[in-house]
């Protein structure tokens with residue numbers, strides 16, 4: 001029988017427990033171990049069965065239990081303590097207050113991401129990208145940055161993984177019950193749901209707005225699952241990365257365009273927009289349209305202003321990882337923007353093409369994001385270099401090392417990934433600031449003073465906790481799929497809490513090579529079953545994308561292998577990897593293994609989490625590990641070689657892995673002193689803690705984003721809109737003229753005081769005559785570009801120095817000069833180039849115009865040139 005009406009009946013919270021609800025509603029609890037203890041104490045079983053969801057717990061807990069804790073003085077005291085900590089946290093003086101010079105009133109940075117991994121009970125993330133975005137928000141809150149997150153709220157989130165008896169991954173999509181999650185619906189002043197709409201072909205799609213309180217930072221999530229949207233429009237927020245290419249465009253329109261409209265509806269006026277990956281790049285189109293409509297700007301003016309205040313972080317080291325859409329689909333969905341901008345079909349599509357004139361090229365979200373940003377970064381030093389090559393085509397005339405894509409290495413939020421007992425150990429010996437202290441902070445010297453015994457006993461207890469938790473999860477998984485009693489028994493006997501435990505957990509994409517360690521069965525067996533009793537076990541976890549059949553095959557191969565070889569107690573696959581499982585693993589394993597095909601791992605973050613828990617890493621030199629101290633804090637697999645033959649690479653690197661295990665890892669772990677302490681091992685643990693915690697935490701990362709990105713973008717934006725947008729309009733006018741007249745520039749003559757041979761550091765005077773056509777000397781920078789010449793006769797790794805303008809010749813050409821010298825011997829060379837220059841241009845590379853002297857046409861004059869006294873001498 002269908003009910004006439006349904007009610008959500010919740011327990012009544014006794015007045016004295018009111019702070020519990022406040023604590024539950026701000027997910028600050030996720031990284032406050034004391035508050036987690038409080039929820040656990042409230043009802044340990046319910047805490048686990050609610051998937052660590054205090055909101056759900058408060059709406060399902062028995063009234064009797066609430067009455068009991070309301071009369072428990074100890075509980076009330078612990079609760080009031082937690083509440084005091086939250087209040088203190090929310091109003092504390094912050095890094096931002098101390099470091100931001102002259103902020104505008106209500107400064108605000110909007111951070112757009114397709115996924116956010118904050119805590120286990122908010123399953124709107126798939127993996128590393130989401131967890132990084134979640135850590136970004138948590139740390140912005142810690143530092144007091146005025147940041148707001150923007151994303152989508154998925155009805156089904158990302159899938160839950162389970163394995164059938166054959167080891168084949170199955171997906172389940174639990175429905176998210178938003179009313180029982182740490183979410184608050186945004187309402188207008190009349191108490192109605194606040195709504196926005198986005199134009200899709202032939203219709204509007206509406207969305208409401210949910211807020212997650214992440215400490216002091218709000219995360220706003222759009223939800224299309226409402227009337228009057230048609231069912232297929234309600235489905236836009238159905239699944240993260242679900243559906244076909246049309247669905248992907250629908251989602252990305254809602255994120256980018258809907259996100260901008262949402263911020264407006266919330267009366268937020270961001271001074272900087274940060275695109276975490278290219279999914280949200282349509283936001284640039286909507287911002288331009290709004291500036292055109294509201295401020296009466298031209299397309300170029302609006303585009304300049306939008307670009308000056310946008311930042312883009314790319315996470316993808318391979319072209320296949322980038323969202324590419326067929327041009328006709330982009331035009332179908334977004335053609336109205338082209339009309340509003342007054343752009344032709346091809347000009348509009350060119351915004352998402354590396355080469356504007358290539359009419360067949362697909363539309364790339366990453367290219368759109370880059371063209372619309374004034375700050376672009378990769379997520380590790382190596383990935384920055386890979387990205388400069390990958391996107392170098394956007395600046396075909398620029399040396400690849402100068403391509404304006406920098407890097408800010410990822411980090412992890414320390415209080416979210418370090419085990420509770422370990423945090424308490426650090427708090428005691430290092431002081432509570434360890435979670436954000438910089439690498440030069442004297443606090444790190446105290447790591448050596450932590451007694452080895454304490455570090456080791458604590459770690460052994462983390463390992464025991466891991467083993468117990470894995471057994472429990474395996475048991476439940478077998479039970480749920482109706483496994484036999486024998487299987488359930490075996491599930492409770494996996495792993496040994498006292499032996500060397502190697503952890504491997506990440507998405508099961510083939511390039512991550514989860515099965516590399518299985519390559520030589522006999523050698524692996526000898527390592528695992530070590531005849532001297534120095535045994536080794538592996539804990540493995542990770543999901544394959546539902547459509548990634550080869551990824552799923554890897555999981556099945558592991559399951560079959562361990563069964564066939566009788567190694568299923570020592571090599572264990574833990575189902576349904578999520579934030580919670582990750583936390584056990586990165587604290588309870590002894591070594592963190594990673595063996596991707598370099599350079600496909602843009603950064604990787606789970607190894608950082610492990611390092612902060614004191615785990616040495618054992619990893620291929622890729623992503624973050626390539627820039628870490630991989631000798632002091634772990635072991636490198638290989639030497640950072642690149643291979644063409646993949647099978648050969650697997651062979652070499654698997655061998656290297658076995659050899660490291662046999663000769664380095666296992667001996668060091670089992671070398672104990674009279675007290676049973678592996679002193680050498682603990683030394684490596686301490687080095688990992690001391691060196692990797694400050695280098696790879698998100699406090700450092702967010703400070704980098706603030707100092708290099710948010711502050712500068714906000715200041716640029718503020719300057720451009722001063723005087724009723726006059727500078728923005730002037731910049732746009734200048735850009736138009738620049739593009740119009742650029743072709744008129746020519747480098748006519750170069751004068752040198754010497755001919756061919758020079759001594760190191762010998763002064764060389766250089767002059768140049770340049771025809772600027774309709775442009776002024778103040779519009780350009782003429783640069784001397786000097787460097788070594790390689791075997792192909794090309795200038796490599798050169799350095800540019802601006803020449804000094806010396807006035808105009810009677811024939812109208814502009815004269816420049818400079819004194820230089822070469823600090824290095826060998827075959828050296830130079831060229832001359834011209835780049836645009838304007839006080840409001842955030843970088844001279846943005847117009848993507850550069851003119852190099854043509855060796856075949858420029859006139860060279862030797863000797864007898866006008867000398868340049870008083871010029872600083874430049875040596876390279």
Ligand SMILES: *Cc1c(COP(=O)(O)O)cnc(C)c1O
Pocket residue numbers: 126127128129131505506507577578579580582583603604605606607609
């Ligand atoms: C940290 C984390 C990741 C990312 O790990 P990588 O090493 O970057 O692959 C993925 N999923 C979860 C649940 C995590 O906690």
